[in-house]
Amino acid sequence: MTLPSLDFEILRRIRAEWFGNVRGDVLAGLVVALALIPEAIAFSIIAGVDPQVGLYASFSIAVLIAFTGGRPGMISAASAATAVLMVTLVRDHGLQYLLAATVLAGLIQIGAGVLKLGFVMRFVSRSVLTGFVNALAILIFLAQIPELTNVTWVTYAMVAGGLAIIYGFPYLTKAIPSPLVCIVVLTGLAMWLGMDVRTVSDMGELPSTLPVFLIPDIPFNLETLMIILPYSAAVAMVGLLESLLTAQIVDDLTDTPSDRNRECIGQGIANTATGFIGGMAGCAMIGQSIINIKSGGRGRLSTLMAGLFLLFMILVLGEWVGLIPMPALVAIMIMVSIGTFSWRSVKNLRDHPKSSSFVMIATVVTVIFSHNLAIGVGVGVLLSGIFFAWRVSRNFAVSTLASEDGRERTYTVTGQLFFASSEDFMKAFDFKEVLDKVTIDLSAAHIWDLSSVAAIDMAVLKFRREGAEVELKGMNTASRTLVDRLGIHDKPGALERLMGH
Structure with a gap:
């Protein structure tokens, strides 16, 4: 290929990825941004940090991954998969160690991309991936239990009402995301009736200014490294697993290829930068990516607009966001857990090979008991390899x-x-x-x-x-x-x- 033709190919690809679907990408980005707000706040609460940590992260990761990622049209932000891994670190050492762990996780992911380790996804069997998704769904649900204990009947009634809206409103129209309707309705009822329920503002201060560059306030020594390294390694591995899995799903939905190694590097750049502006680690989000694709988003512009719209809403509408009642977010997270869980896998337990079912169940059980998705995936991959070797040897x-x-x-x-x-x-x-x-x-x-x-x-x-x-x-x-x-x-x-x- 000659140099002029190479330049033309690069320009053609940039135009296709950024400006091939402007109207669809902008509208899809707006829908995704609306849906990102409650999830970013909820994931912050799961990790035990202020909502602004998840909101800054979602804005930063979405904007950066639009430029650096290997899968156009995929949405990356603060996620439950990485949030659940940070709970113990935040509880024992505080926010600054979470930020440092986020930076280190990003560097590990960049290293994985440079070493072209994206190919390892081919060694993760479908049974392991199913177990990974199911375990993630269960952990999301379990994370809601504290919000449902030692509360009044009003909380339970609002959660039930929120679920009714989430699942019932789409029968009227799908033009507006039902989770957004749930937030608006329950917030309006709580304000009108003066309901005594916890709100987002009770969980911590929301951002009112643009994020600024900061270096995590921690001792820079070997002891600190030993504290954050296990968490960073787990976040890096889980983040890449979910990102590459999501990329495969988007590949199938759009009949277009993705660059796995570039995606590893892109996720790493996004997480590293996010840790320096006060955000938590994130990765690609299966649910939001599917929402984006189904809303008409196809290019990198949709991901960029999702991040920019999100920043606009939290800075301009932050006072209103603080009034959102927690039961509304609990209802949304229960919906996410139900939608994430592969219910077909339960039915397939009778039809699939016993070894495949055992791998899936072992992955789920390991994750639930260890609260570490990376360990669960590791066990699943190991068992898959053992069963495969046994079948071939037979x-x-x-x-x-x-x-x-x-x-x-x-x-x-x-x-x-x-x-x-x-x-x-x-x-x-x-x-x-x-x-x-x-x-x-x-x-x-x-x-x-x-x-x-x-x-x-x-x-x-x-x-x-x-x-x-x-x-x-x-x-x-x-x-x-x-x-x-x-x-x-x-x-x-x-x-x-x-x-x-």
Whole structure:
């Protein structure tokens, strides 16, 4: 590609991503901004910080990811997935440590993008992703319990009314987001009737000015690093997992590709910058991204406008936002948890393979008990790998055929030869049989790793020790290359080395 054509391609892509759908992106950004306000406040409360921390974060992340992210049209902001991981840190060490952890999490994500680790998503099975989403939904719901304890019947009535509005209003019209209607109606009732319920302003001061650059007020030493590193690593991993999962969903909805490694770097830049303006860590949001796409948003402009509209509303309408009753936000978060949970996965427990269902349940249970999505995903990935290796090893077989005079024998290997099947490979041979020649036919097999090469070495050397000539035949190019590079059975002293053991 020549330089002029390269410049034209860059300009064409910029125009498509930013100005290919201006009207749809602007309107979708407004809808998303309206829906972001209650969620940003609610996620701040989940993390145990003032609402302005989540609101600043949502504004900052949305604006920055519009420029740096790898998936146009995807919404990133303060999220429940990262908020639940920060609860203990905030409780034990305070806000300044949360800001520092946010900066470090962003740097880790940038490193993941630079190292091109976006490909690891392909190793996360659908069962793990389902368990991840279900666990996230349960944690969101559990986070609402404190707001529903030691309260009057008025709170329960408002929550029930809020849920009725959220699920009932769309039957009248979908032009206005039902969570926004829930907030307006319940706020109006609370003010009109003078209801004694907690409001957003009771949770902390809302921002009234633009965020300013600040360096977290913490000791810069190894002890501090050891405090924030576990939280930062968990936030970085969970944030990237949810972001890349959301990117895949948006890819499917729009039939367009995304750049996973750029998305990692973009999320990292957004989080690093957000920590320096008093915001908490965030990531892509499945629900808001789907709202954006269904509202007509397709390009980066929709994400940018969502962030700018959000900032305008919290600065200009901040006094009104402080009057929002907490039951309205609880109702919205219950709606988010219900909508996030994959109810189909419960029905599929009977139909899906037992191993897949076990992985999904194990992921959910691990997350619930550890309150750490990263640990749950790690357990799920590990179990998925174990079950996959077991299934592949079950498809491995070795058949045998002796010559008419009984002096020669051919072993035919079928399937994948790797660490999980190497033991079965060795058990298939009778090393005590007196033979002149042994042929190991690997035409229908593939050799994958050092364990399988070591098993071949052992088989060949044991037959040779018993006086038989051994021939390996039929290996494909990849298998032959691996055996030639790692195998020792044809190297000087190999038999002596075996007998020495």
